[in-house]
């Protein structure tokens with residue numbers, strides 16, 4: 001079968017032939033119709049991820065059809081259209097994953113492939129309103145956004161939400177989930193065009209974080225004063241600008257982050273956090289129950305993932321380069337077969 005294989009750090013993916021996987025006990029083989037990229041794939045390619053183990057088939061996101069079942073798995077699954085949950089072995093504690101937790105697509109072979117062997121319990125029915133490409137855009141990003149916004153920050157209808165870096169794959173799902181919940185959503189981006197596109201998806205407005213006074217501008221357009229404005233802030237950039245989020249936060253707000261694209265968080269003024277009674281929360285991926293809840297929400301509100309572009313599997317390297325340049329708005333998808 002054809003796969004996109006990362007053989008060496010900082011080298012382009014090689015399109016290779018490897019043997020088709022076989023379903024072990026408890027597993028199925030999924031014939032993948034589509035996969036999608038996450039920033040994680042770029043980090044693995046660049047060697048900027050813990051525990052790199054090469055060669056590896058990259059890719060955490062995939063959707064396809066069950067073509068074989070292993071021992072102990074019902075034949076009824078054959079032919080099922082599924083989307084794969086890439087959070088492997090979360091375990092029983094909803095607050096934190098267990099010691100065997102890992103993310104599909106390193107160290108285990110991932111979804112940039114024609115076939116994958118995966119535990120049957122990680123396969124969920126593809127939402128019926130979604131194409132394979134749209135369903136493949138969901139798993140890692142939508143799960144991460146769902147837990148950050150709902151599980152950790154506990155968003156309620158009517159609250160004011162700020163989503164930073166709206167061009168990001170996770171950030172766009174957070175926007176869509178928050179709008180569907182009935183929140184007032186604002187965004188930041190390094191691109192005015194991306195802010196306009198976020199407004200078309202239901203955001204109330206946004207500011208460009210490349211302007212030095214973006215926080216002041218944001219408080220002006222929202223009418224927020226010195227006490228801040230947002231009940232919930234979702235960030236993945238981290239870095240020096242994170243401290244400004246404590247000014248944007250309303251009294252008692254929840255700031256949840258799940259990434260550190262811009263490096264270490266610096267210069268947070270402690271008194272701003274404790275006098276304002278802020279909650280700063282970290283989040284990673286999500287539990288099996290959260291994956292199921294996210295899919296139910298996507299079906300209920302007929303959410304269509306925002307797809308930036310679709311490349312054939314054979315052009316996975318071009319797709320990774322696009323993500324690395326940060327040009328995308330929404331998910332970059334690979335069409336397989």
Ligand SMILES: NC(=O)c1ccc[n+]([C@@H]2O[C@H](COP(=O)([O-])OP(=O)(O)OC[C@H]3O[C@@H](n4cnc5c(N)ncnc54)[C@H](OP(=O)(O)O)[C@@H]3O)[C@@H](O)[C@H]2O)c1
Pocket residue numbers: 037038039040043140141144164165166167168169170171188189190191194209236237239241258259260261262283284285323326328
């Ligand atoms: N912990 C987890 O479970 C988990 C899961 C998924 C992702 N992550 C992490 O979260 C981050 C985003 O992942 P992704 O896959 O969504 O990546 P992505 O699609 O490549 O998005 C990255 C986005 O970061 C934004 N950004 C860059 N500099 C910024 C700044 N100074 N302020 C605000 N936003 C800024 C950009 O937004 P604009 O284009 O709008 O400027 C860009 O689109 C990565 O660090 C990733 O490793 C963690």
